[in-house]
Amino acid sequence: xxxxxxxxxxxxxxxxxxxxxxxxxxxxxxxxxxxxxxxxxxxxxxxxxxxxxxxxxxxxxxxxxxxxxxxxxxxxxxxxxxxxxxxxxxxxxxxxxxxxxxxxxxxxxxxxxxxxxxxxxxx
Numbered sequence: 001x002x003x004x005x006x007x008x009x010x011x012x013x014x015x016x017x018x019x020x021x022x023x024x025x026x027x028x029x030x031x032x033x034x035x036x037x038x039x040x041x042x043x044x045x046x047x048x049x050x051x052x053x054x055x056x057x058x059x060x061x062x063x064x065x066x067x068x069x070x071x072x073x074x075x076x077x078x079x080x081x082x083x084x085x086x087x088x089x090x091x092x093x094x095x096x097x098x099x100x101x102x103x104x105x106x107x108x109x110x111x112x113x114x115x116x117x118x119x120x121x122x123x
Contacts, residue, residue, distance in 0.1 A: 002027030002112050004096050009117030016086050016121070022079040022096030022114055030074040033099050035110055036081045038092035038119075045095065047105040049081060059103050063089075086121045093118050 008020040020036070035050035049060045049070040058070055069082040079096050094117050097110035104110065 002029065002032060002098050004098060004112055004114035006094065006096050006114045006117040009094060009119045011120045011122065012086055013122050014087060017082070017084045018086065018119060020081040020083065020094055020096075020117060020119070022081075024077045024079070024098065027098075027112075029077040031100065032112075033101060033103055034070075034072060034079045035097045035099070035104070036070060036079075037095045037097060037107060037110075038090075039095070039116075040092040045107050047107070048094070050103045050105065051079070052103050057103060059105060061105075083119070086119075088121045088123045091119060091121050
């Protein structure tokens with residue numbers, strides 16, 4: 001069983017950048033496909049990006065394509081989300097998640113979750 005801890009959230013102005021990290025422990029990180037999700041107040045948790053456990057295949061929500069980049073460092077058991085050109089609508093709690101197998105975009109397909117980190121983009 002893997003434990004996930006996110007960090008790197010904060011307050012940033014429109015157009016700014018943040019890099020989120022997700023530290024994994026308790027499992028074989030390199031064997032998990034990893035994803036980022038986000039949830040704004042009053043909304044459902046939505047898919048942001050995912051990266052296959054091999055690391056060469058990625059998938060992004062249309063709303064973040066070209067602005068966000070997901071990556072992983074298996075030697076450091078860490079997942080990243082580089083967020084550029086941030087917009088107020090990116091404001092949410094961001095969660096990392098892990099699953100065995102292929103990339104998935106549905107919340108129900110992920111087995112392990114972190115506690116989330118708040119990202120706030122001011123206009």
